[in-house]
Amino acid sequence: MSPVANPGDTHPTRRRRPWVVLAAALGVLALLGSACSSDDTATASASDADGDAPTIGFLFVGPKDDFGYNQAAYEGSVAVEEAFPDATILRAENVPETAEAEQVMEEMINQGADIIFPTSYGHMEFANNVAALHPDVTIVHQGGLEPEPGLDNFGTYFGTVYEPVYTAGIAAGAATETGKLGYVYAFPIPQTLSNINAFTLGAQSVNPEIEVIAVSTGSWCDPGLQAQAASSLLNQGVDVLTQHQDCTKTIIETADAAGAMTVGYHFDASELTPEGWITGSEWDWGPLYVEIVQTILDGAFVDSDFNGDFRVGLQTGSNPFVQSAYGPMVDEDTQALVDEARQRFIDGGSPFAGPVVDQDGEVVWAEGEQPTYAEVEQMDFFVQGVTGRTS
Amino acid sequence: MIEAVLAGAVAGGTSILFPTLGEVVAERSGVINLGTEGSMLTGALAAYAVGIETGNPWLGVAAGLAAGAALAAVHAFVVLFRGANQIAVGLVVTFLAIGITALFGQSYVGQGVVPLTDVAVPGLSELPFLGSILFDHDPLTYLSVVAAAGLWWMMRSTSAGLKLRAAGERPEVLEVYGSSPRSVRVFGVLAGGALAGLGGAQLATAFTRNWSEGMVAGRGFVAVGLVIFAAWNPLKAIAGAYLFSGAVALQLELQAQGSEVSRYLLQALPYLVVIAVLVALSRRRRHAAPAALQRVFEGSA
Numbered sequence: 001m002s003p004v005a006n007p008g009d010t011h012p013t014r015r016r017r018p019w020v021v022l023a024a025a026l027g028v029l030a031l032l033g034s035a036c037s038s039d040d041t042a043t044a045s046a047s048d049a050d051g052d053a054p055t056i057g058f059l060f061v062g063p064k065d066d067f068g069y070n071q072a073a074y075e076g077s078v079a080v081e082e083a084f085p086d087a088t089i090l091r092a093e094n095v096p097e098t099a100e101a102e103q104v105m106e107e108m109i110n111q112g113a114d115i116i117f118p119t120s121y122g123h124m125e126f127a128n129n130v131a132a133l134h135p136d137v138t139i140v141h142q143g144g145l146e147p148e149p150g151l152d153n154f155g156t157y158f159g160t161v162y163e164p165v166y167t168a169g170i171a172a173g174a175a176t177e178t179g180k181l182g183y184v185y186a187f188p189i190p191q192t193l194s195n196i197n198a199f200t201l202g203a204q205s206v207n208p209e210i211e212v213i214a215v216s217t218g219s220w221c222d223p224g225l226q227a228q229a230a231s232s233l234l235n236q237g238v239d240v241l242t243q244h245q246d247c248t249k250t251i252i253e254t255a256d257a258a259g260a261m262t263v264g265y266h267f268d269a270s271e272l273t274p275e276g277w278i279t280g281s282e283w284d285w286g287p288l289y290v291e292i293v294q295t296i297l298d299g300a301f302v303d304s305d306f307n308g309d310f311r312v313g314l315q316t317g318s319n320p321f322v323q324s325a326y327g328p329m330v331d332e333d334t335q336a337l338v339d340e341a342r343q344r345f346i347d348g349g350s351p352f353a354g355p356v357v358d359q360d361g362e363v364v365w366a367e368g369e370q371p372t373y374a375e376v377e378q379m380d381f382f383v384q385g386v387t388g389r390t391s
Numbered sequence: 392m393i394e395a396v397l398a399g400a401v402a403g404g405t406s407i408l409f410p411t412l413g414e415v416v417a418e419r420s421g422v423i424n425l426g427t428e429g430s431m432l433t434g435a436l437a438a439y440a441v442g443i444e445t446g447n448p449w450l451g452v453a454a455g456l457a458a459g460a461a462l463a464a465v466h467a468f469v470v471l472f473r474g475a476n477q478i479a480v481g482l483v484v485t486f487l488a489i490g491i492t493a494l495f496g497q498s499y500v501g502q503g504v505v506p507l508t509d510v511a512v513p514g515l516s517e518l519p520f521l522g523s524i525l526f527d528h529d530p531l532t533y534l535s536v537v538a539a540a541g542l543w544w545m546m547r548s549t550s551a552g553l554k555l556r557a558a559g560e561r562p563e564v565l566e567v568y569g570s571s572p573r574s575v576r577v578f579g580v581l582a583g584g585a586l587a588g589l590g591g592a593q594l595a596t597a598f599t600r601n602w603s604e605g606m607v608a609g610r611g612f613v614a615v616g617l618v619i620f621a622a623w624n625p626l627k628a629i630a631g632a633y634l635f636s637g638a639v640a641l642q643l644e645l646q647a648q649g650s651e652v653s654r655y656l657l658q659a660l661p662y663l664v665v666i667a668v669l670v671a672l673s674r675r676r677r678h679a680a681p682a683a684l685q686r687v688f689e690g691s692a
Binding site: 235 | 392395399402403406493497498500501502503594598599600601603604605606608610639640643644646647648649650651653654655658
């Protein structure tokens with residue numbers, strides 16, 4: 001407390017600044033390090049680029065082996081590599097959703113990229129900027145919203161994620177013994193709410209009494225919170241845990257350790273819980289990526305479905321979001337129920353075909369009514385049977 | 392539900408208790424280390440990586456401890472030998488660790504580690520209520536409580552503890568008696584980093600069995616705040632860490648039970664609880680700060 005000068009103080013005050021500056025510079029360098037390393041990958045694989053064969057760049061927001069979203073996108077890029085052996089593939093991992101994404105794309109264009117796939121939602125703004133600056137490069141963005149019209153070299157695409165989540169809900173509804181299913185999610189955004197609701201409706205199609213308890217962590221990947229959230233759900237007697245998180249391993253292993261069952265998300269993680277794995281939803285981007293690249297190489301991109309806001313589901317084509325393989329407890333009767341639902345969606349049905357009733361008992365879509373994709377993208381409620389709050 | 396929340400408080404609180412103890416030691420010696428968050432991250436990655444490479448979780452724990460101390464050594468060197476601002480350097484060291492661990496951690500994402508599993512204490516773990524709360528945890532959880540008690544005893548009853556406190560309270564006196572305050576502070580910062588590294592190791596290899604980028608997610612900064620709550624006392628640090636973690640467990644339990652309280656309010660609960668307690672205790676706590684540390688707060692060197 002005393003402001004009196006301290007004779008024992010050993011801090012020299014001279015030369016304070018250079019060290020702070022050096023330390024700060026080291027910190028910044030380290031932060032840039034992760035992105036730089038990805039650039040190195042790009043440089044290495046671009047060395048044999050020539051004029052004719054296309055050069056195709058992929059940006060991933062995370063590492064390629066995250067048991068999740070980025071691993072799936074990476075495997076899609078491998079499918080492109082196999083389908084177009086002459087093409088040069090550039091890849092950059094851990095590209096943040098900042099102007100750095102723009103720099104990575106510019107760097108890829110410097111290395112001859114003709115086609116770029118920025119695969120994270122937050123890359124869209126930067127992808128749009130780069131597309132406007134480089135009319136000769138085609139950029140297709142994964143997960144983005146409807147792009148502003150006018151760019152002949154830009155488009156967005158995504159799959160209807162809630163379809164396989166609904167069919168996985170059927171399998172979970174058949175597998176549960178307690179009638180309580182647990183859902184760990186990050187934020188109540190429309191895509192998450194539509195997944196939780198689809199899962200609930202799928203489970204309730206087997207047993208209308210089923211309850212889905214939804215717990216929010218407020219983070220896409222905080223394993224510590226995930227472990228605690230999973231424990232809380234297990235304390236409530238849920239015997240199936242599923243999730244909408246970016247990193248999925250902790251929740252699956254917590255469920256496994258407690259002898260509970262799991263429905264996966266993003267990736268087939270059955271190896272983490274061979275006994276407890278019911279099924280899951282995972283990305284299979286390969287066929288769609290290949291189709292997009294072929295369309296561009298054919299010179300048919302302008303005014304194609306991909307030159308806009310492309311949403312593919314069972315109704316419109318092959319959904320890149322597919323249901324994972326079944327675990328040991330899923331019997332043939334259940335599989336038949338799943339096949340039936342899938343056929344319904346192929347024939348034009350929707351997981352949200354009315355009647356859909358929200359938590360407060362209000363009818364959102366009446367019998368015979370069915371929302372469009374755009375309406376599902378604005379979902380802001382939980383259906384009846386979900387325990388949890390959207391606000 | 393009370394039992395579940397309290398068991399969750401202990402299980403989740405270990406990764407906060409270790410860095411809180413570490414920061415108590417560092418600040419008792421007179422140095423604030425905001426690099427605690429960074430030491431936790433490097434500790435988490437080192438423990439996870441070495442655990443995978445060797446297949447031995449205890450070698451991983453040792454590596455986590457060493458990595459936490461190694462990062463703290465950067466803070467100790469720049470602050471104690473070059474006189475740089477403690478607050479600025481601590482933050483920079485944390486950013487350094489965030490970058491380094493993201494870079495070197497990439498190849499470990501999704502890989503499985505041999506975890507430190509829970510050890511039920513024979514007999515005691517069968518006690519009703521208390522058994523599941525206190526006696527069915529991973530070994531590092533027991534170690535954290537032993538460490539808290541040991542540090543409390545050391546500070547109170549040993550000459551090493553007296554030196555540590557003197558470095559933070561009256562470094563001039565320490566010098567008169569022929570000891571170097573700087574050496575003591577180096578020890579304090581390194582020991583603090585090692586303890587934070589243990590916290591990261593527990594988080595990665597026992598509690599979540601996972602490595603992912605930035606997974607410490609602010610727990611190191613929470614620990615720095617809890618030091619004030621704990622009035623620089625290792626035993627009170629136990630209460631602080633478990634109170635915070637208990638509030639996290641409580642909000643998740645309330646969500647799982649379908650509470651009508653706003654989800655946003657529930658997620659803010661752990662921070663609201665700590666702030667409320669700090670406000671209630673602020674005057675007493677401020678007097679508990681090491682005197683030489685107060686000079687840091689007030690900006691005079």
